[in-house]
Amino acid sequence: MLDFIIVGQGIAGSMLSWFLMKENQTLLLIDELNTSSATHVASGITNPITGRKFVKTWLADELIPFSQATFQQFEELFSEQLLYPLSIIKLFDSVKAQNDWSLRCASPEYLPYLKNEEIIYLDTQKVKNDFGGFEINGGSKLEASKFLTLYRNLLKQKEVLLEEKFNFEELQVSETSIVYKGKSAKRIIFCEGANAIQNPYFKFLPFQLAKGECLILKIEDFYADRVINGEVFIMPTGNKDEYYIGSTHEWNFDDAQPSEKGKNELLGNLSTVLKSPYQIVDHKAAIRPTVKDRRPFIGFNPQYKNVGIFNGMGTKGISLAPYFANHFTQHLVHSAPIMSEVDIQRVLKQG
Ligand SMILES: Cc1cc2nc3c(=O)[nH]c(=O)nc-3n(C[C@H](O)[C@H](O)[C@H](O)COP(=O)(O)OP(=O)(O)OC[C@H]3O[C@@H](n4cnc5c(N)ncnc54)[C@H](O)[C@@H]3O)c2cc1C
Numbered sequence: 001m002l003d004f005i006i007v008g009q010g011i012a013g014s015m016l017s018w019f020l021m022k023e024n025q026t027l028l029l030i031d032e033l034n035t036s037s038a039t040h041v042a043s044g045i046t047n048p049i050t051g052r053k054f055v056k057t058w059l060a061d062e063l064i065p066f067s068q069a070t071f072q073q074f075e076e077l078f079s080e081q082l083l084y085p086l087s088i089i090k091l092f093d094s095v096k097a098q099n100d101w102s103l104r105c106a107s108p109e110y111l112p113y114l115k116n117e118e119i120i121y122l123d124t125q126k127v128k129n130d131f132g133g134f135e136i137n138g139g140s141k142l143e144a145s146k147f148l149t150l151y152r153n154l155l156k157q158k159e160v161l162l163e164e165k166f167n168f169e170e171l172q173v174s175e176t177s178i179v180y181k182g183k184s185a186k187r188i189i190f191c192e193g194a195n196a197i198q199n200p201y202f203k204f205l206p207f208q209l210a211k212g213e214c215l216i217l218k219i220e221d222f223y224a225d226r227v228i229n230g231e232v233f234i235m236p237t238g239n240k241d242e243y244y245i246g247s248t249h250e251w252n253f254d255d256a257q258p259s260e261k262g263k264n265e266l267l268g269n270l271s272t273v274l275k276s277p278y279q280i281v282d283h284k285a286a287i288r289p290t291v292k293d294r295r296p297f298i299g300f301n302p303q304y305k306n307v308g309i310f311n312g313m314g315t316k317g318i319s320l321a322p323y324f325a326n327h328f329t330q331h332l333v334h335s336a337p338i339m340s341e342v343d344i345q346r347v348l349k350q351g
Pocket residue numbers: 007008009010011012013030031032033034037038039040041042043044045046164165166167191192193194195211212213214246247248285286287288289311312313314315316317318319
């Protein structure tokens with residue numbers, strides 16, 4: 001009997017299977033290949049300072065170093081570069097924003113991420129930046145799609161990947177085990193991303209999915225060494241003159257396809273930042289598994305104690321998934337407690 005069956009090989013299922021295998025757990029990962037999944041479409045940015053008030057992201061000091069160290073291990077394993085340090089230039093939209101930043105810089109907990117130096121002004125022929133901007137330290141970009149492909153190959157080599165759509169009608173759950181198409185395991189953990197809303201075992205979880213769209217542009221003679229963060233991100237992809245423009249957050253949508261509405265929103269926001277001419281070369285969309293309280297969902301069905309979930313990575317899968325996959329693994333293998341903020345018990349307690 002296997003220790004685990006895991007469903008879904010996005011960043012969540014990849015990370016969970018990795019940490020479980022490091023603890024010598026046996027498993028089978030079931031994934032239907034979907035190169036339009038959230039992880040494949042993500043820009044892969046980890047940004048420690050976000051929002052109009054320049055706030056440090058939740059658990060930044062723990063999550064970011066852990067995520068970066070994890071992907072550095074994969075770089076060694078695959079002999080491929082996956083992670084790139086990022087210089088993120090956040091643009092000010094007012095004098096008030098400049099002052100808010102100055103105040104933040106005075107706070108010791110912001111020291112690793114903010115340098116209180118001169119305000120940075122970019123070339124006004126290329127970028128609208130009347131109030132300039134500041135540099136955020138400690139950010140990075142993961143080539144998330146490349147990582148998924150390399151990790152999938154590893155799973156194939158280990159003969160632990162079943163490439164197909166998971167069918168709930170074929171799942172039998174008993175007190176002590178689960179059986180799926182003749183394969184038995186002690187537990188099953190679902191890491192299906194946005195598809196979780198169709199999972200009959202976790203219908204009670206308050207997901208609030210957000211569709212995200214992005215554009216890939218060609219911009220000649222632009223900033224290839226930094227990300228410019230105004231109303232949109234303008235991020236170099238690594239290919240010559242190519243930039244990722246992201247992203248939208250749409251809560252009402254009919255499908256996961258790129259839309260005219262999403263494209264127009266991106267181009268409208270882009271026009272508040274970019275002055276250089278550009279050409280659109282691609283347009284992508286995916287659905288993020290976002291949660292009302294913006295915290296992951298980790299735990300087991302209250303009735304079926306061997307049916308679990310690892311999901312709800314929302315807008316920050318690249319930094320959340322490694323840390324919490326390890327956290328969940330410590331619970332699964334060594335009975336360490338699950339942090340209350342991410343435990344699905346929080347939903348059950350609210351009734
Ligand atoms: C436009 C955009 C930009 C983003 N940018 C960033 C960013 O810069 N930084 C960041 O940290 N995050 C970003 N995100 C968010 C990030 O993509 C998500 O947090 C993360 O990818 C979620 O990972 P996941 O593994 O939970 O889901 P997914 O990546 O969607 O993976 C789920 C997997 O499960 C499989 N699956 C589902 N159901 C079944 C089934 N029944 N049978 C078999 N397989 C199944 C799917 O095929 C898929 O492979 C972005 C998202 C979008 C849409």
